[in-house]
Amino acid sequence: MLASKKYPQQQFTNQFKTEIDTEDEIFIRPDPVDKEIWLDPKKYIMSKTCPKGIIEYGNEYFVEISGYKESELIGRPHNMIRHPDMPKIIFKLMWDRLESRKNIYALVKNLSKSGRYYWVLTDFDAKVDKSTNETVGYFAYRRSAPKNAVKQIEKVYAKLIEIEKERGMDGSEKYLLGFLEERGQTYDQFIDEITKNSSFVKFWFKAMKKFFSSQKHERRDQTSLS
Numbered sequence: 001m002l003a004s005k006k007y008p009q010q011q012f013t014n015q016f017k018t019e020i021d022t023e024d025e026i027f028i029r030p031d032p033v034d035k036e037i038w039l040d041p042k043k044y045i046m047s048k049t050c051p052k053g054i055i056e057y058g059n060e061y062f063v064e065i066s067g068y069k070e071s072e073l074i075g076r077p078h079n080m081i082r083h084p085d086m087p088k089i090i091f092k093l094m095w096d097r098l099e100s101r102k103n104i105y106a107l108v109k110n111l112s113k114s115g116r117y118y119w120v121l122t123d124f125d126a127k128v129d130k131s132t133n134e135t136v137g138y139f140a141y142r143r144s145a146p147k148n149a150v151k152q153i154e155k156v157y158a159k160l161i162e163i164e165k166e167r168g169m170d171g172s173e174k175y176l177l178g179f180l181e182e183r184g185q186t187y188d189q190f191i192d193e194i195t196k197n198s199s200f201v202k203f204w205f206k207a208m209k210k211f212f213s214s215q216k217h218e219r220r221d222q223t224s225l226s
């Protein structure tokens with residue numbers, strides 16, 4: 001059963017925790033503010049983590065939109081920008097896929113330092129060292145999420161959160177599977193359909209991956225492919 005599996009840094013509590021324990025400090029997440037941050041559709045937000053999900057790098061736009069200083073982001077668990085409207089089951093799906101070294105697209109609502117939110121379509125991917133066959137880290141490539149997709153996914157996420165509060169992730173997993181079965185779609189087909197994740201958009205993500213795999217993640221000036 002999906003929800004019984006343990007992941008490196010994952011606790012998967014049913015409550016939204018506002019405090020994250022790191023080795024030497026407690027990070028307090030800001031209170032959410034119901035105001036959206038506008039994202040430039042030409043720009044991308046990229047971050048890289050170690051295999052435990054600790055942020056190792058973020059591009060300039062990631063730093064700008066998050067509202068944190070780069071020094072406040074690096075070394076912290078990526079869940080520091082988790083929004084309470086995000087169901088746990090979505091991250092569980094994501095970690096499952098990354099563990100099997102395959103990419104996954106997800107619509108993610110993130111929390112900035114100001115408490116405001118932004119929606120992104122994210123392509124999460126694993127980086128494997130071919131010489132040792134070890135997973136050396138994870139990448140997230142993001143662009144602004146299409147408005148129509150957000151409208152649709154918000155309803156699904158709200159239901160998943162409601163179920164998680166009552167029955168935990170076993171409950172939300174069952175609901176999600178039933179929801180997809182009713183539509184006769186896999187999770188990937190559903191996301192592709194609502195985000196209109198066309199070959200053009202996939203080409204865009206592919207170009208981004210190619211660009212970043214040729215970088216040492218030291219450039220802070222690159223935020224756009226155009």
Ligand SMILES: Cc1cc2nc3c(=O)[nH]c(=O)nc-3n(C[C@H](O)[C@H](O)[C@H](O)COP(=O)(O)O)c2cc1C
Nearest residue numbers: 012048049053078079081082083091110138139140
């Ligand atoms: C490369 C990478 C990027 C991630 N980006 C985000 C992100 O933008 N927002 C987010 O909430 N979680 C992100 N996560 C997932 C977090 O690590 C975490 O699993 C999630 O926030 C749920 O955390 P929690 O169960 O501890 O609350 C990312 C993970 C990886 C590996």
